[in-house]
Amino acid sequence: MRNGLLLLTSLFFYAWGEPKNVLLLIGSCVLNWGIALAISRWRRYGRLLLVLDCAANLGVLFVFKYLGFAVTNLKAVLGDSFLPQVDIALPIxxxxFTFQALSYVIDVYRDTVRVQKNPFYVALYIALFPQLVAGPIVRYSTVAEEIRNRVHSWELLSEGACRFVQGLAKKLLLANTFAVVADNIYSLTEAGHQLVKIPVTLAWLGSFAYTLQIFFDFSGYSDMAIGLGKMFGFHFEENFNYPYISKSVSEFWRRWHISLSTWFREYVYFPLGGSRVENKDKMVRNLLVVWLLTGLWHGANWTFVFWGLFNFVCLLLERLFLFEKWKAHPVWKHLYTMLMVNFGWVLFRSESFYQFQEYLGNMFGLNGNGFFSGQALMFLQEYAVYWVIGILLCLPAAGWLKKKLASLPKLSKTSFAVVYPVGMAGLFFVCVTYLVRSGYNPFIYFNF
Incomplete structure (x- = not known):
C-alpha cells in the first residue's frame, strides 16, 4: 500500500507538469520491466533483447530531444531541402528516467541485480518523484531492498526535512540570485561589442556568477531529492562532493554530478575498454566517445558538443602529462582547475558560438571594452552577503562544524539541538516567502 500510494503520487506529480507525457513515462516503465524479465528468462537471447531495449529507449530520447537538432543541421547542409521543420516539446x-531505466536493464543483463517481477516496483524505481525531474540518477541496486523493506523513523523524517530545506535555500536564495547577475551580463553580450561595451571586470563577474549559479541550482535540487528520499525511507547516494575545491579537472569530474559521471563510466567507458587497453589510441577513443555523449546529453546544441570536447581535451592532457602527480603548490593547481572549469561554463552557458566568442573577447579585453565597471562594483555591493555565503558553501565547512559541535559541552549541544530545527523552520519560511513574491525562478537542469 505504501508503494502503491507513492507510485500514484509520483505519476500525479509528473502529470501535473506533463499531462500528455505521463503516458511516455508509464510506457518506459512497462517496456523496461518487460525486457528485463525476458532477459532473465531467456538468457540465450539476452544480448539481442538488450540491443532492442537500448534502441527503443535511445530512439525515443532521440526523437524528443535530438530530432529537431538533426533536421535543422541537415537543412543547413542540404539547403532548403524537402525535410519539414521539427519542433517537439521536450518531456520533463x-x-x-531514460538513463535510470537503461541502467536497470543492463544490470539485469550483467546479472549484477536480481530481476524484479513486480511491474509496480520497477515503475516506482523509475518514476519515484523526488529524483524524477533532475536526478540524481539512482541505480536499482541501491534502492532494491528499500522498495520492499524500508524503515521509517522520526529521525529520518527530520534529517530529510532539514536536507530538503537546505537544498531549497540553495536553489531559491543563492542560485536565483546569482542568475540575476549572470543573465543580465550574458544578455548584454548577445547584442555584440559594437553596440554594448562590457568591461573586463563585469564579464569575469558574470562568469563567476554563473559558475556559482549552476552549482547551487543542481546541487540544491540534489539535496532536495536526497532529503525527500530520506523522508520516505530511501537513501540516495550523494551527487556532489564540493567540486570547487578540486585541484584538477579530473578530480572535478569525480566530485561533480557523480551519478551522471558514474553512469557514463559504468555503461559506456568500461564496456569500451576504459583505460586498461594495450593501445593508448583506444583509451583516447573511449574518452572521446564518453565526452561527446556527455556534451550531447546536456542538450541538442553544438555549444554543448564543444563543451564536451573541451573537457575531453583537458582530461586527456592531464592524463598524458600526469598532472595530478605534479608537485606544484595546491593553490596553483586549484587556480588552474577553477579557470578551466569557469571557461567551460562560459561555453556551456553561451547560446551560440557568437555569444561565446564575444564573451571570451570581453573577458580578455579584446573588444575594446575597457577594464573597470561600475556595474560590476554595484553587483558586488548589492549582493555582497550572497557572494560570501555562496563561496563559503563551496567549501567543506560541514565536516569542520561537526567536529566543533562534538567538542562542545553538553549544555551547548542541547541548545544547538533546539536552535537548529527552529533555524531550519525559519529558513523554510523565508524560502516560501521568496518563492511566492518572486516570479523569476530559472531552473537550469529542467531543460535536460
Missing amino acids: GISF
Whole structure:
C-alpha cells in the first residue's frame, strides 16, 4: 500500500507538469520491466533483447530531444531541402528516467541485480518523484531492498526535512540570485561589442556568477531529492562532493554530478575498454566517445558538443602529462582547475558560438571594452552577503562544524539541538516567502 500510494503520487506529480507525457513515462516503465524479465528468462537471447531495449529507449530520447537538432543541421547542409521543420516539446526529465531505466536493464543483463517481477516496483524505481525531474540518477541496486523493506523513523523524517530545506535555500536564495547577475551580463553580450561595451571586470563577474549559479541550482535540487528520499525511507547516494575545491579537472569530474559521471563510466567507458587497453589510441577513443555523449546529453546544441570536447581535451592532457602527480603548490593547481572549469561554463552557458566568442573577447579585453565597471562594483555591493555565503558553501565547512559541535559541552549541544530545527523552520519560511513574491525562478537542469 505504501508503494502503491507513492507510485500514484509520483505519476500525479509528473502529470501535473506533463499531462500528455505521463503516458511516455508509464510506457518506459512497462517496456523496461518487460525486457528485463525476458532477459532473465531467456538468457540465450539476452544480448539481442538488450540491443532492442537500448534502441527503443535511445530512439525515443532521440526523437524528443535530438530530432529537431538533426533536421535543422541537415537543412543547413542540404539547403532548403524537402525535410519539414521539427519542433517537439521536450518531456520533463526524459534524459534522467531514460538513463535510470537503461541502467536497470543492463544490470539485469550483467546479472549484477536480481530481476524484479513486480511491474509496480520497477515503475516506482523509475518514476519515484523526488529524483524524477533532475536526478540524481539512482541505480536499482541501491534502492532494491528499500522498495520492499524500508524503515521509517522520526529521525529520518527530520534529517530529510532539514536536507530538503537546505537544498531549497540553495536553489531559491543563492542560485536565483546569482542568475540575476549572470543573465543580465550574458544578455548584454548577445547584442555584440559594437553596440554594448562590457568591461573586463563585469564579464569575469558574470562568469563567476554563473559558475556559482549552476552549482547551487543542481546541487540544491540534489539535496532536495536526497532529503525527500530520506523522508520516505530511501537513501540516495550523494551527487556532489564540493567540486570547487578540486585541484584538477579530473578530480572535478569525480566530485561533480557523480551519478551522471558514474553512469557514463559504468555503461559506456568500461564496456569500451576504459583505460586498461594495450593501445593508448583506444583509451583516447573511449574518452572521446564518453565526452561527446556527455556534451550531447546536456542538450541538442553544438555549444554543448564543444563543451564536451573541451573537457575531453583537458582530461586527456592531464592524463598524458600526469598532472595530478605534479608537485606544484595546491593553490596553483586549484587556480588552474577553477579557470578551466569557469571557461567551460562560459561555453556551456553561451547560446551560440557568437555569444561565446564575444564573451571570451570581453573577458580578455579584446573588444575594446575597457577594464573597470561600475556595474560590476554595484553587483558586488548589492549582493555582497550572497557572494560570501555562496563561496563559503563551496567549501567543506560541514565536516569542520561537526567536529566543533562534538567538542562542545553538553549544555551547548542541547541548545544547538533546539536552535537548529527552529533555524531550519525559519529558513523554510523565508524560502516560501521568496518563492511566492518572486516570479523569476530559472531552473537550469529542467531543460535536460
